[in-house]
Amino acid sequence: MSNFPENPDESDSYLTLAGKSAGVFKDQGSKFLYFAFPIKSEDDIKAHLADLRKNYFDATHHCFAWILGKDGQFFRANDDGEPNHSAGDPILGQIRSHRLTNVLIVIVRYFGGTKLGVSGLIKAYKTAASLAIEENVVVREWMKISVRLKFPYPAMNEVMKVVKGHELEVISQEMELDCRMVLSLREGLAEKVLGKLNEIDGIVINPD
Structure with a gap:
């Protein structure tokens, strides 16, 4: 307990x-x-x-x-x-x-x-x-997890809406034709945030 x-x-x-x-x-x-x-x-x-x-x-x-x-x-x-x-x-x-x-x-x-x-x-x-x-x-203090994203550049605006809407920390990012980003988020928000991200066309969460 x-x-x-x-x-x-x-x-x-x-x-x-x-x-x-x-x-x-x-x-x-x-x-x-x-x-x-x-x-x-x-x-x-x-x-x-x-x-x-x-x-x-x-x-x-x-x-x-x-x-x-x-x-x-x-x-x-x-x-x-x-x-x-x-x-x-x-x-x-x-x-x-x-x-x-x-x-x-x-x-x-x-x-x-x-x-x-x-x-x-x-x-x-x-x-x-x-x-x-x-x-x-x-x-x-909040328990945090890291999430890696890969998505096409045109999806950037949708990704940033999720980032700003949930006050997520951007640990790193690479802005190219295929963008990559590492986010830090609260454990308690993980299900909700990942659900929002999965709605974005072309996004891959935790790519190999």
């Missing part, structure tokens, strides 16, 4: 973060440096974690959580030496409560000398993760 409620008009979309955010939350002497990133793959995650470990090599803990996939089906939480479920899970919980995916949040802790206890740690990591999201911008 999906982690995110689906609206029929938005079933091919997901919520994520627009860019990186960073800041510091302090609690009883400990500093919690928070970082949030939009991500597309586990390679992105590894790269961000490696950069933070290099830049903050002297920190006590690098705790993190991430979610990937339109329906949030891939995820992980890591306590990095903190008591079990006191760091990674609160971070993961904040990503889920904001219905986000394709997001990584890392909290880098510098111990300040006063133990916070499990409940105190949970609250601190939850707060830091929440700030990382609140100080960012949540955006809606």
Whole structure:
């Protein structure tokens, strides 16, 4: 079952973060440096974690959580030496409560000398993760597919009517006697758009 409620008009979309955010939350002497990133793959995650470990090599803990996939089906939480479920899970919980995916949040802790206890740690990591999201911008992204077209030049006007009418992105185009075009469109519009394109004389969709 999906982690995110689906609206029929938005079933091919997901919520994520627009860019990186960073800041510091302090609690009883400990500093919690928070970082949030939009991500597309586990390679992105590894790269961000490696950069933070290099830049903050002297920190006590690098705790993190991430979610990937339109329906949030891939995820992980890591306590990095903190008591079990006191760091990674609160971070993961904040990503889920904001219905986000394709997001990584890392909290880098510098111990300040006063133990916070499990409940105190949970609250601190939850707060830091929440700030990382609140100080960012949540955006809606659409699942896209690419479609290749081949059509005679006289059909150009009809093709462009479909492109403009559905606000499709033209990735590339070759304007010759036989025109070629690559379009990017929302998954949810694919059936409707392809139906319109198939009505155009001489068009070939995804030619060999």
